[in-house]
Amino acid sequence: MSSQAVAERAAAPGGKRSQPLIRTNGYRVSAAVLALAIFLFDTLSPLEGAVAVLYILVVFMVARTGRRTEIIATAAACLGLTLLAYLISHGIGLPGSPTLRALVSIAAIGVAALLALQNQSATATLVRSERRYRRMFDATRIGVMQEDWSRVRSELADTSPADLEARAPELIRIVDVNPAFLAMVGAADAGSFRGTVGDILGAGDRTFAGALAAFARGDAHFEGETELIGTDGRRVPVLFAITFPATPEDDGNALVFVLDITERREAHDALHLAQAELAHAARVATLGELTASIAHEVNQPLMAVVTNGEAGMRWLRREPPDLGEVETAMARVISEGRRASDIVKRIRAFLSKAPSQPAELSVPSLIEEASALVERELARAGVHLSVKAPEGLPPVLGDRVQLQQVLVNLMVNASQAMADHPGNRRLAVKAWADGGKVEIMVADTGPGIAPDDLQRLFDPFFTTKPDGMGMGLAICRTTVEAHGGSLTVESVPPHGATFRLSLPTRELAT
Numbered sequence: 001m002s003s004q005a006v007a008e009r010a011a012a013p014g015g016k017r018s019q020p021l022i023r024t025n026g027y028r029v030s031a032a033v034l035a036l037a038i039f040l041f042d043t044l045s046p047l048e049g050a051v052a053v054l055y056i057l058v059v060f061m062v063a064r065t066g067r068r069t070e071i072i073a074t075a076a077a078c079l080g081l082t083l084l085a086y087l088i089s090h091g092i093g094l095p096g097s098p099t100l101r102a103l104v105s106i107a108a109i110g111v112a113a114l115l116a117l118q119n120q121s122a123t124a125t126l127v128r129s130e131r132r133y134r135r136m137f138d139a140t141r142i143g144v145m146q147e148d149w150s151r152v153r154s155e156l157a158d159t160s161p162a163d164l165e166a167r168a169p170e171l172i173r174i175v176d177v178n179p180a181f182l183a184m185v186g187a188a189d190a191g192s193f194r195g196t197v198g199d200i201l202g203a204g205d206r207t208f209a210g211a212l213a214a215f216a217r218g219d220a221h222f223e224g225e226t227e228l229i230g231t232d233g234r235r236v237p238v239l240f241a242i243t244f245p246a247t248p249e250d251d252g253n254a255l256v257f258v259l260d261i262t263e264r265r266e267a268h269d270a271l272h273l274a275q276a277e278l279a280h281a282a283r284v285a286t287l288g289e290l291t292a293s294i295a296h297e298v299n300q301p302l303m304a305v306v307t308n309g310e311a312g313m314r315w316l317r318r319e320p321p322d323l324g325e326v327e328t329a330m331a332r333v334i335s336e337g338r339r340a341s342d343i344v345k346r347i348r349a350f351l352s353k354a355p356s357q358p359a360e361l362s363v364p365s366l367i368e369e370a371s372a373l374v375e376r377e378l379a380r381a382g383v384h385l386s387v388k389a390p391e392g393l394p395p396v397l398g399d400r401v402q403l404q405q406v407l408v409n410l411m412v413n414a415s416q417a418m419a420d421h422p423g424n425r426r427l428a429v430k431a432w433a434d435g436g437k438v439e440i441m442v443a444d445t446g447p448g449i450a451p452d453d454l455q456r457l458f459d460p461f462f463t464t465k466p467d468g469m470g471m472g473l474a475i476c477r478t479t480v481e482a483h484g485g486s487l488t489v490e491s492v493p494p495h496g497a498t499f500r501l502s503l504p505t506r507e508l509a510t
Contacts, residue, residue, distance in 0.1 A: 052105030
């Protein structure tokens with residue numbers, strides 16, 4: 001019995017046969033006519049041969065109906081007709097060659113019946129497995145594609161994965177897709193969605209090279225994240241996992257499981273936006289505390305402008321005017337004006353809500369600018385600041401304002417921690433290179449951090465300050481980790497606290 005017949009029959013509602021009734025009855029009628037012809041020929045023909053062996057054709061013909069009981073009944077009937085024909089032709093007598101031929105025919109009929117039953121059982125099991133696979137394929141909410149990689153394998157026999165990368169997507173044929181995948185890409189039905197992997201991959205995809213290399217190596221799996229192009233042209237961000245066939249003969253059955261992460265991507269973007277808003281709020285709060293320092297920093301170049309301007313006027317009023325001194329005074333005015341402008345720009349950048357702008361940054365300059373912002377705050381708290389940052393440090397890649405905010409927050413926190421602490425109040429900022437990273441240490445001589453608080457110090461909304469928001473250090477760690485670095489703290493009360501900021505150098509970051 002063919003697997004198609006079993007599939008049609010098994011798929012019919014209520015277990016009823018889906019084959020056309022005329023075809024099934026045709027098998028039965030044909031089998032009955034053939035059995036009768038064999039019986040008459042075996043009984044009436046003078047030929048001395050094992051004619052009854054032909055009953056196996058009857059058994060195989062009935063097996064086409066797909067009914068186990070009919071196969072058994074037909075085999076039993078054929079055995080009965082064989083014995084009847086033997087008795088009619090030879091009667092009951094001593095065994096001879098006719099008896100041997102009858103036994104051979106009986107054995108053949110029995111073996112044929114057994115094979116037909118085994119074939120039916122194996123085919124039914126196979127179809128049940130296929131139905132179960134198809135049900136899982138169609139019912140899962142994860143998108144599934146069946147792809148044919150056979151052309152890729154044949155091409156790899158003559159070229160390398162790197163040389164094949166550009167045209168390989170066009171060689172991979174999409175064999176089948178499930179409803180979840182159709183909904184993901186906005187296709188109407190599987191029949192209308194046929195083509196190659198190149199039709200659904202975006203032009204900027206960077207994962208296919210890895211998948212091709214994994215296939216060439218003989219790996220069983222490959223996973224990644226990419227974007228698919230929907231039928232309406234929209235980009236769908238997805239996670240995918242490819243299960244490659246175990247043998248080259250099965251290259252047409254590579255399975256790709258695809259998960260739409262559009263909502264997760266949107267939630268991720270929303271989270272980053274919320275973090276940016278919190279970071280901006282923290283910068284505003286920090287600047288509120290540093291108002292006196294900012295006023296002092298801006299006031300210095302402004303006073304210098306006034307002083308040099310007045311000096312220039314005095315040199316102009318002399319008889320005769322000393323134009324050389326006037327020129328010198330004007331140059332100082334211009335220099336101090338630019339200095340004031342740079343200060344204002346730095347403050348505006350610190351307050352800015354603009355998106356991250358990664359650039360190559362000098363660590364000593366970064367520390368110097370952050371120190372300038374907190375200079376007045378530290379002076380008011382009676383904190384002595386010492387900075388050790390050699391100019392030969394390798395640059396880091398990052399956003400100046402964000403990393404500046406981290407250093408400002410750490411120094412302001414240290415200053416506030418030492419505000420009511422007796423004894424010397426010292427804040428040390430030290431930077432050095434360590435392998436492929438730059439380490440920045442911010443250490444104070446304050447009371448330190450309690451062991452119970454130390455474990456929760458970077459948790460959002462945890463604070464030891466009565467009026468604190470509990471977001472400063474959480475934002476600092478998130479910012480540093482976004483730059484590929486780390487932020488840790490050590491403290492053994494009452495010997496102060498040490499924060500260690502580790503950032504990859506520009507060469508390692510790229």
